[in-house]
Amino acid sequence: MIAINNLTFEIGARALYDEANWHIKPGEKIGLIGANGTGKTTLLKIIVGDYKPTSGSISMAKDLTIGYLNQDLLSYSSDKSILHVAMEAFERQNQLHTEIETLLKKLETDYSEDLLNKLSDKQVEFEALDGYNIEYKAHEILAGLGFAEADQDRKLATFSGGWRMRVMLAKILLQAPDILLLDEPTNHLDLPSIVWLEDYLRNFEGAIIIVSHDRWFLDKVINRTVESRKGKLTVYAGNYSFYLEEKGLREEIQRGEFKNQQAKIKQEEKLIERFRAKASKAKMAQSRIKMLDKMERVDDVDDDNPSVNFNFKFSKPSGRHVVVLENVSKSYPNLTILENTGAVIEKGDKIALIGANGKGKSTLLRIIAGADKEYTGTSTTGHNVSQTFFAQHQLESLHLDNEILAELQSFAPKHTDTELRSILGSFLFTGDDVFKKIKVLSGGEKSRVALAKALTADANFLVLDEPTNHLDMQSVNILIQAIQQYEGTVIAVSHDRYFLDNIANKIWFIENHQIKEYPGTYQEYEEWNSKRQIAPKAAAPAPKPLKEEKKEQVKQQPSEDKNKQLKKLNQDLGKMEQQIADLEQEVKQLENKLADEEIFNNPAKLKETNTAYQHKQTALQQLQQQWETLAEQIMELEA
Incomplete structure (x- = not known):
């Protein structure tokens, strides 16, 4: 559908993309992700031809239709109704409608066969393009995006930027292009409209590329994730949650390869240092130096997930x-x-x-x-x-x-x-x-x-x-x-x-x-x-x-004796504390396994161990939350 080959795009001295490759196939629903400044919006603009690459190529079929929602559309305004603006999506149907109205007007005075044939041809094409249903389709999509029936006759210019953006999204969806490029489509939507859009996009027959910071939305819609990072495009064969899991596994493998290579480099450097001064071993030392120079270095894994490293404090706790x-x-x-x-x-x-x-x-x-x-x-x-x-x-x-x-x-x-x-x-x-x-x-x-x-x-x-x-x-x-x-x-x-x-x-x-x-x-x-x-x-x-x-x-407070209730809750709390201690021990053992070279050098074992670790961690967090709830009940009864 679209082939990106060896794409390089430079801004000044900085290469935003450096010989990046990506093939987009029909029907794929793709989330384009990456940190701010990695060029996601820029890539969409390159695809639609707004920007020209420094080198490389983007090839696509000549008749490919693209619908592109971008944040620049926020400034678009019109004195026409939002229904009219949305229906501008049906360019050919609108043209045929005008031509049919003109021919019908002429038929009031001209009954020639030629005119009747022209009218018939236009009406056949109009019907083939489902022209009689275009207003219904526009009403339906505008309603899905949160517009009340009464609002659809209001002028676009009377709406705020966020609501105007919804109209532009409706227009693009009504065009039903071969591929949709959506840059932050949920930014100006409320929850019901986001849920409606998810359902619409899941059933959309064409391809979709979405740039979004809404990971829940991505998980619901996409079946491919493409990460823009360090000038390259990396494809993951699943939604955002799959990407996180798969990337974690890839990073574990990369971290293991990096550690092994660093150990090998240190060993080689020790040998070189030991023998380079000896004439009989100088040739061997030079050979090893050349080998190190030619070695393709494995990068260490960058930590892209900063964590909160401070505590929020307040001087006085509130009342209940x-x-x-x-x-x-x-x-x-x-x-x-x-x-x-x-x-x-x-x-x-x-x-x-x-x-x-x-x-x-x-x-x-x-x-x-x-x-x-x-x-x-x-x-x-x-x-x-x-x-x-x-x-x-x-x-x-x-x-x-x-x-x-x-x-x-x-x-x-x-x-x-x-x-x-x-x-x-x-x-x-x-x-x-x-x-x-x-x-x-x-x-x-x-x-x-x-x-x-x-x-x-x-x-x-x-x-x-x-x-x-x-x-x-x-x-x-x-x-x-x-x-x-x-x-x-x-x-x-x-x-x-x-x-x-x-x-x-x-x-x-x-x-x-x-x-x-x-x-x-x-x-x-x-x-x-x-x-x-x-x-x-x-x-x-x-x-x-x-x-x-x-x-x-208040009416339904249990009549059970308070001391008996407290005793039972404290017993439950004790059992839960033992379960938490056991789970913490199991989590610690799995953490040690993940650090084991034998495990992280074996992708199958690494995946199995990591899955077990994640399950135990989730169970531990849930148990700790239950413990907190139980402890709060005990404190309330003791108060």
Whole structure:
């Protein structure tokens, strides 16, 4: 379909691609991944002909049709309705429709056979191109991307950039090209629209290349992963999760080869050093020197996954109830968001607040954070609660003339420079990067500075509105690690489901103007919700509004004697601690095996051992979480 051969692309003295090769086959659904600055968007522009390669070639069939969604389309505007703009995708059908209308007008006065034949030919072609259904198709795709029926007649220019981007995506999908090139297609979509797009792309018959930082989305759609790294393109025959596992195995093998080669080099260097001074052995020493010079060196494995290496501290823990909402109602003209609803955020909760755009997630978050006072009911902040509120508009509060380090120093004077550098390092600002002026940073870099700044606050309650916007996968992973080891309380709105699934122990959503809760992870919620939608009668009943649920819990407290209950829980805790100790021992043994030369030099044994290690690690983490839950129950009973 498309063949990239020995592609080299240089920007100044830097080679973004250096003799890279890649063959794209029909029907492949590919995720193009790599760190920021490795040239993913550039490669898409090279494929569509916007950029010319320095050398090498890109060959494709002359009649190949390409649909390209890129972030430059954000600036596109029109005074035509969004339905009209979307239907511009049907270029030939629209042309035929105009010609048929013209011929029908002429037939009012001209009844010639020639005119009738022309009309017949146009109508046959129009029908063959399914021209009578194009408006229905446009309505269907716009609805899938979140546009209400009434909005489809509004002018494109009246929508924000993010919504205009959705219209451009609809137009490209309606073109049904041979290959789709999608650069960050989920950036401006809410969760329902992302789920709809996943289903659409899975059933799309052509090839797809997706550049995205949304790993959950990639896992759902792609069957190939191509990594752009160090000027080369490496293909992995599976989705993103497969890529991570396979890359890990390849790196283990490479690390083993590197260690073996380094040991061999040291041995050869010792022999050379020993014999080069002896005349009888000089020839042999020279021969070994030449052999070393010609040896193709194996590179050591680079660590592309920085980890959080600092602890978030707050001076005072909060009380048990962090925020209590009671009888809260909030509405705008012609739109009710919340109606006489309530909820409780408890100490240690990590809540994901999810739902479609326009359902009131950010409004509820602002009420919780105290940034919105225009509502009825009460929002009560608990004892010793200190909060920090992160939202995208706070990027505007950064001091553009400050250097990055100076921005954090002025905000968090109690932290040492070493601590602040450590925090910035975790958010990928290393070395002299910390002395960059904020005004020269990209949107994603500013987001990372604002997040680092928010996390240096002496706060035991984090309120996060779309914290993953503009973050690459490395930065999202860092934020996940930071929140996982944070001992305070968190509520977050995000459309990144991988992020939500890894940080949340409760899911909140707004339904019928009520705040409702699902007590589990995002993945568990998604499975429950899909069953509820498919078979609402057979599925579990929807959670009740939280204020009702709390009352019911009080009524249903077990009558069992408190001391007996405590005794049983403590026994269960003891058994669990023994299980954890046994599992920790097994994990340690597997870690030792992975470091064994005999194992890491044998790919089959390495894969088997690594799989066992991952299973044990997952089991250990789950058991530790269960232990924490049980320990909290015991503390509550003892209080």
